[in-house]
Amino acid sequence: MISKYKWWELVITYTGMALFLTFILAPFAEALMVSLRPIDSVFRVPYRFFTDNMTIQPYIDMWTSVPKLGRYILNSFFISCAVTALALACIIPAAYSFARFNYRFRDGFLVAFLAVNMVGAAVLIIPLYKLMFSLGILNTYWAMIIPGAAFSVPTGIFLMRSYFLRIPRELEDAAYVDGASRLYTLRRVILPVALPGIMVVTIATFIAAYAQQFLFALTFNSVTDYHPLPVGLYQFFGRERVLWNELMAASLVGILPVLMVYVFLQRYIVAGLTAGAVKE
Amino acid sequence: MGHLILSGVSKSFGSAEVIKPTDLEIVDGEFTVFVGPSGCGKSTMLRMIAGLEEITSGTIEIDGKVVNNLAPVKRGISMVFQSYALYPHMSVYENIAFPLRVAREKQPEVDRLVNRAAEVLKLTDRLKHRPGELSGGQRQRVAIGRAIVREPSVFLFDEPLSNLDAALRAEMRVELSRLHSKLGNTMIYVTHDQIEAMTMADKIVVLRDGRIEQVGSPLELYHKPNNRFVAGFIGNPNMNFLPVTCKSADPEGVRVTFADGSEAVVAVDCGDARPGDKLELGIRPDALRIGGDDAAGLKLVPEVVERLGNQTVIYAIAPDGTPLCVVGDGFAEVRPGQQVAASFAPADAHLFGKDGAAFARNFDLSRLDRLA
Numbered sequence: 001m002i003s004k005y006k007w008w009e010l011v012i013t014y015t016g017m018a019l020f021l022t023f024i025l026a027p028f029a030e031a032l033m034v035s036l037r038p039i040d041s042v043f044r045v046p047y048r049f050f051t052d053n054m055t056i057q058p059y060i061d062m063w064t065s066v067p068k069l070g071r072y073i074l075n076s077f078f079i080s081c082a083v084t085a086l087a088l089a090c091i092i093p094a095a096y097s098f099a100r101f102n103y104r105f106r107d108g109f110l111v112a113f114l115a116v117n118m119v120g121a122a123v124l125i126i127p128l129y130k131l132m133f134s135l136g137i138l139n140t141y142w143a144m145i146i147p148g149a150a151f152s153v154p155t156g157i158f159l160m161r162s163y164f165l166r167i168p169r170e171l172e173d174a175a176y177v178d179g180a181s182r183l184y185t186l187r188r189v190i191l192p193v194a195l196p197g198i199m200v201v202t203i204a205t206f207i208a209a210y211a212q213q214f215l216f217a218l219t220f221n222s223v224t225d226y227h228p229l230p231v232g233l234y235q236f237f238g239r240e241r242v243l244w245n246e247l248m249a250a251s252l253v254g255i256l257p258v259l260m261v262y263v264f265l266q267r268y269i270v271a272g273l274t275a276g277a278v279k280e
Numbered sequence: 281m282g283h284l285i286l287s288g289v290s291k292s293f294g295s296a297e298v299i300k301p302t303d304l305e306i307v308d309g310e311f312t313v314f315v316g317p318s319g320c321g322k323s324t325m326l327r328m329i330a331g332l333e334e335i336t337s338g339t340i341e342i343d344g345k346v347v348n349n350l351a352p353v354k355r356g357i358s359m360v361f362q363s364y365a366l367y368p369h370m371s372v373y374e375n376i377a378f379p380l381r382v383a384r385e386k387q388p389e390v391d392r393l394v395n396r397a398a399e400v401l402k403l404t405d406r407l408k409h410r411p412g413e414l415s416g417g418q419r420q421r422v423a424i425g426r427a428i429v430r431e432p433s434v435f436l437f438d439e440p441l442s443n444l445d446a447a448l449r450a451e452m453r454v455e456l457s458r459l460h461s462k463l464g465n466t467m468i469y470v471t472h473d474q475i476e477a478m479t480m481a482d483k484i485v486v487l488r489d490g491r492i493e494q495v496g497s498p499l500e501l502y503h504k505p506n507n508r509f510v511a512g513f514i515g516n517p518n519m520n521f522l523p524v525t526c527k528s529a530d531p532e533g534v535r536v537t538f539a540d541g542s543e544a545v546v547a548v549d550c551g552d553a554r555p556g557d558k559l560e561l562g563i564r565p566d567a568l569r570i571g572g573d574d575a576a577g578l579k580l581v582p583e584v585v586e587r588l589g590n591q592t593v594i595y596a597i598a599p600d601g602t603p604l605c606v607v608g609d610g611f612a613e614v615r616p617g618q619q620v621a622a623s624f625a626p627a628d629a630h631l632f633g634k635d636g637a638a639f640a641r642n643f644d645l646s647r648l649d650r651l652a
Contacts (some may be wrong), residue, residue: 173332174365178379178426179353188381192369 028252035059035248042244059253062246065236069250071225072232076210077257079141079217080230083148083209084202090153091201095160096186100172110157117154121147121212125219132220135236143220144213144228151212152205159204163197164190199265229254281343282308282328282356282433282466289338290323290460292489298324299490306483308433311460314470315477315513316487321469323438325487329468330359330436342434353379358427359436362443364419366411366426372398373407376425380509383430397425400462417448428463437469441476443607453479474514478502486510499648508636511562517593517605519562519630522578526557534631534639536561539600544576546629548639566607566623570594571615577623580604582614596620598601 005013033049034042035058042052063069098110121128128147132138167190174184191198214230221227222259229250236247284306289447291299299321306312314322327333327441329340333605347355356584358379362615366375374381376397380390398404401421411419417492420440427435437456441449457480460467477484478498486493486501486509505511511519524536527543529550536559539542546561568578580596593611596604605621614620633637 007466168363168365170361170363170365171367174359174361175378175382177330177332177357177359178430179351179382180378184382189367193367260576271364 004087030261031248031252035245035252037245039241039243039245052161058243058245058249062236062243062250062253064234065243066250068224068227069229069232072227072229073254073257074167074227075232076228076230076254078212079144079148079213080206080209080257082141082145083152083213084206086145086149087152087156087209088202090149091156091160091205092191092198094153095157096164096190097165098157098161100169111162113154113157115224121151121215125215139221139223139226141226144216144226147216147220148209148213152208155208156201156205159201160194160197163194163200183276203262203265206261207258283343284434284466284468285341286329287339287341289325289328289340289527290336291321291328291333292336296364297490299328299336302492304485304492304495306466308466309458310463311469311480312485313477313481314485314487315472315474316493318472319486322472324490326359326438326468326470326555328438329434331355332359339614353382356433357436358430358432358434358555359438360420360423360427360440362439362441364411364423366419366422368411370410371407372403372409372411372414372422372425374504375411375422376403376407376429378426379430386524393429394425397429400428400459401425412583416444417452420444420452423460428459433466435465435467437467438468442473446558449476456480475516478514484514486513497648499651500645503643503648504641504645505630505638507604507638508560508562508632511630511632511638515564517565518605519564520568520596520604521601521632522561522563522587522602522604523600524558524559524561524631526553526555528555529553533626533642534559536631538578539598539602540579542577544626544629546631546639547627547630547642549642551633551639553633553639558634560632562632563624565593565605567624567628568604568606569613569624570606570608570620572620576626577621578604579619580606580622581619582616585614585616588620 031066036054036056037051038053038057041053044051066072098106129138132143132147137143171189171193172185175189180188213228217226217228217231222232233247233250233254236243236250284304286302286304288301290297290305302325304434314325316322319382324333328335331347331350335348339348339599341347342355342357351361367378370378373394376394377390380393385393393405395404400405401424403418403421403425405421406414406418406422411422414422416622420443423440438496440456441452444452446641453476456469460480469476469480481498484498484501485495488509494501494510496504501510505514508521512521524538527535527537529535531550533545533547534550534553535543535545538561544561578598579599584594584595586595587610590610592608592610592614594606594608594612594614598604598607604622608614627642630641633639
């Protein structure tokens with residue numbers, strides 16, 4: 001396709017993108033600026049984006065204002081990793097089954113999964129609390145991991161299934177003809193070929209788990225040591241005032257694990273990993 | 281090793297019978313080609329032999345053992361797929377070694393067998409590459425390597441050359457024939473390309489609508505087709521068919537009248553032909569001669585003339601509107617739109633009844649044996 005745009009089309013395109021990015025990135029910019037000045041300068045009128053007394057002091061002070069901050073960040077990271085691992089362990093076999101096998105009510109099950117997704121965790125929080133209570137796992141890591149995984153499974157299945165559907169069936173036929181069992185084929189052929197898809201699902205699940213743990217932690221956990229970062233951040237809300245600058249600094253540091261996971265995993269989403277499998 | 285017998289094999293999807301009950305015997309070492317138009321069931325038949333598709337009824341026997349319920353690997357078959365179906369994340373070596381890995385062969389044995397297969401297929405210096413780095417022909421050879429490495433008794437090929445360009449296809453055809461004579465295994469090959477069938481097969485199985493129309497050697501099918509479908513399918517360009525009327529039938533042959541009133545005697549077994557029957561006369565494009573003075577003549581108007589150098593392919597229409605194809609020599613004196621006369625020897629003609637069945641030609645098949 002020839003992509004030749006008129007100048008005004010380019011202007012519209014870039015304006016649109018700029019608008020969109022501003023909308024998304026402005027809060028980050030603001031958070032960064034707030035985290036880099038003393039608390040007195042935060043509320044200064046008139047508002048100024050840059051101030052003279054900028055400092056990285058909040059990044060140092062935050063560890064003493066909230067002594068367990070490091071633990072909260074680790075908790076967040078751990079819970080998200082556990083959610084991702086548990087969810088993947090359910091998503092991959094389920095998605096493979098939805099993509100490849102024929103059984104009664106298969107499509108019905110798929111729709112049911114997606115319907116659960118539409119209801120969302122917030123609506124189900126009270127019944128879930130009762131469930132956690134009966135299972136006796138309130139105030140444990142499990143109370144945050146299990147619901148987190150459960151709510152990311154449907155989307156994951158949907159994503160993963162469409163990836164599996166794109167893998168040519170002949171690859172499995174070939175392995176079967178060569179004597180490989182279903183599980184052997186899944187392990188040695190399908191999973192490596194589906195690796196880019198698995199990475200996408202991993203990243204999506206991890207980020208979702210990172211974002212969604214606040215609700216579960218707030219409801220199902222009251223042990224301070226198990227709190228993830230979003231709940232831990234509340235401790236910056238003092239009796240008299242809120243340490244906005246340290247809060248923002250802690251939030252930005254808390255995002256780092258997600259960024260790291262993203263940077264690390266996206267190397268594996270290599271386009272063309274499946275090239276040469278079959279004639280396109 | 282590799283004697284295959286199908287008896288009463290059929291396949292239905294729901295109420296649709298895609299393979300009608302079929303009997304077929306393929307002897308050890310034979311190169312058999314299943315050929316037919318798309319949707320005729322040839323690939324389904326192959327997948328049934330492979331064990332990838334369940335059989336609705338009948339039995340498949342390989343070397344005297346009924347294999348209906350055996351997994352492909354237990355049947356002693358291996359298969360090459362149309363799309364190659366290589367594992368993109370594995371090197372060529374590991375691709376070829378895959379069946380051996382599944383069977384948990386020891387590493388020295390794997391090395392020996394893979395290297396031997398690579399040598400046969402001229403892939404030795406490609407073993408470390410990924411399939412993505414190979415050309416189409418090389419990928420196809422890797423797929424064949426994976427099939428031959430475990431030394432099965434029957435090879436199955438599902439349109440293996442249809443993804444290659446014309447030049448490479450011709451090359452691979454020769455290579456496959458060479459491979460067959462080197463390995464001597466039974467090979468079953470599915471294609472819709474009658475040239476592949478004619479050039480490689482010891483035996484051709486022509487299929488249509490899930491039914492075997494004829495089984496025979498390529499030349500047998502060419503010279504003595506059972507019916508109009510086989511006659512039209514085998515041979516390139518396709519056979520011409522002219523509507524004729526039976527005038528008289530006697531042991532010497534059938535005398536027929538063309539639409540323009542001219543007559544010819546076709547040397548076939550007269551069978552149950554009666555005067556007045558509407559029949560069809562089949563004549564191959566290369567049996568028609570422009571301006572020749574053979575016994576039977578036709579008038580035709582060329583529409584398209586393709587000059588290929590060594591021959592001229594003429595697409596023409598007869599006065600009654602029947603399209604005809606003539607293959608003449610490279611210097612044939614024809615021009616589009618100018619009527620020419622063509623003729624043929626009645627001995628070269630085929631005759632088909634109303635139901636499409638061929639009248640048996642007085643053609644001596646022992647002539648073909650001398651060519652074998």
